[in-house]
Amino acid sequence: MIKPVKGFSKLSKSDKIEWITTNYFSDPKTAKRLIKQYWNSDSKLQQLHDEFIENTISNYYLPFGVAPNFLINGKSYTIPMAIEESSVVAAASKAAKFWMDRGGFKTKVIATTKIGQVHFMYSGSFSKLKAFFKSVKPKLLENTKHMTHNMEKRGGGILDIELIDKTEDLKDYYQLHATFETLDAMGANFINSCLEQFAKTFKSEALIFEQFSETESHIQIVMSILSNYVPNCLVRAEVSCLISDLDETPTLSKLEFAQKFIRAVNIAEVEPYRAVTHNKGIMNGIDAVVLATGNDFRAIEAGAHAYASRNGKYSSLSHAEIDGDTFKFWMEIPLALGTVGGLTNLHPLVKIALEMLGQPNAKELMQIVAAAGLAQNFAALRSLTTTGIQEGHMKMHLMNILNQFNATKEEKTKMVAYFKNNPVSHSSVEDALISIRLMANE
Structure with a gap:
């Protein structure tokens, strides 16, 4: 049994790592190397990161990606996103491109209290x-x-x-x-x-x-x-187009697609089990931008889910309808965001993210974040009601699986080509990789 440590916060970073690796790891030397390999080579930058929180021993990296082609109120944006989940950035980008050709996102801040x-x-x-x-x-x-x-x-x-x-x-x-x-x-x-x-x-x-x-x-x-429940700090984002401007699929006409999409939203409006996952998809887009811009994604999550329950039953944050010959999809969500103070003035990549967005004020950032959330939700529902969520998601997840098996660059090239026309699963990737390796050794 490991004895409680006294005065841990007063130890140097090296001494903290020494205590942790000695007490918790079977191979302290390897553990130390893994912890230290994520230190920044710039000592001043590393010190800045060390002082963000307490008892820092290393940095935990998340990919910092970008989703281009967002047209919001007539202005073009490339939106920064920090997230570990594959397919989120790709889905948001694909949805943004789809709506850029159909008038883009219309957003407005309703209140900021x-x-x-x-x-x-x-x-x-x-x-x-x-x-x-x-x-x-x-x-x-x-x-x-x-x-x-x-x-x-x-x-x-x-x-x-x-x-x-x-x-x-x-x-x-x-x-x-x-x-x-x-x-x-x-x-x-x-x-x-x-x-x-x-x-x-x-x-x-x-x-x-x-x-x-x-x-x-x-x-x-x-x-x-x-x-963190701010129902009067509210932003609306919406997209709309003629039904005739929607895409057809091999199995659905444009009208059938619109109707099936709306039915999927209706289900999330009345079924809490579905609504939680539906809204999680919205938050995939929102959290990624909130984190990239140095805001508190946990507060945003808590407030959004509370808002989804404001009528006494947990429900969808987004809504859709057919109005005459027009398809409409929209969302209202509380977003208490900032562009000054906190990490916005400290974290180098947050500064990059805000400059990439044109140095938005808080109201502008609310609208950008809401558009990212709606785009992510549209992309997920579009997949769910047509090809199914796994086809696109697992293809994006393919590289993660290959990295788990330490695939070489040549093996990755072959596997990507193979799975263009074959369903991806963990077992199918493993079997295909074993087959490729056996053939290479013959």
Whole structure:
């Protein structure tokens, strides 16, 4: 049994690696080599990466790809994507090219409001609490002026603070529910700092509010934190074209394709088991761009899935219909993104990604990300309702399988040619590779 380590965070990086490889690996020398081979040769750049998080021992690389041919509101984009899953970038690119020839993506930001809450417990008279909140609200705003001054100069800041009674859900539970506009910043630190000041002022002022009894004056602040559920930080993306401009398949007419596509969306609207995978496909495109641009993809994921459940049942984020002779496909999704602060000013590839996109502001980035998500969803549904998802996905996955078997360059060339007309699976690749190697040794 490995003994707990004391003072691990104070060890040097080399000492941390020494402790880990000695205690957890049968071959410490090989483990050290593998960990260190991903260090950056530029010591300053490596130090920058080391300081992003705690207890760093190496870098974990993800492929940084690009999806060209996105036409969004009449402007052409090549979109950066950081993701490990094969076929995502190819599918997004293919969908983008398809819609570029049919008018492209139309996007608009519906709202940009973000939310934070002070959660507290209070067991006294609600009418007294309302009177207290009314009296203290101006002071809550005044005491955060030193934090909001610069944001307000740019047109952002605190939009409002409300008192919310949640006692039907939990005894004695109330909230200060605050709304914010953070402009091009993600705003997490700004919002949390404001909330903590609200809590401090709210608690101290309660002690001297004359209408409170001694018991009522002792409000218990539980926590002060932003919410990643931002249903009023919303963007819409859509594509449309005449049904006659859709592609035919060997088995489906253009109208039949549109009808089958819409039926697939309808299923995701009513069946949660399908909706989760349907929306995961949307997030394949969204997360990849969010990560490439230095934003918090975990927050975006959580908020998107909460939004998909807003009506009491988990459902599809995207929708489709036939309107007369026109096929329409669209999505509305909450995306709280930023283009300043955080990693956007630090990570070299994030800087590259944002420059590639034309240095977008937060609203522009919301629209770009939404278009990438809709493109990915279109590509997945197009495959599902025509050839099936595995034909294209497994061909893109072929190289990963070949690398698992340490295929040579010559073997890869032969295998790619062979599987152009044969179904790809792990076992079929293994069998074909064995056959090629046997023939080479004869």
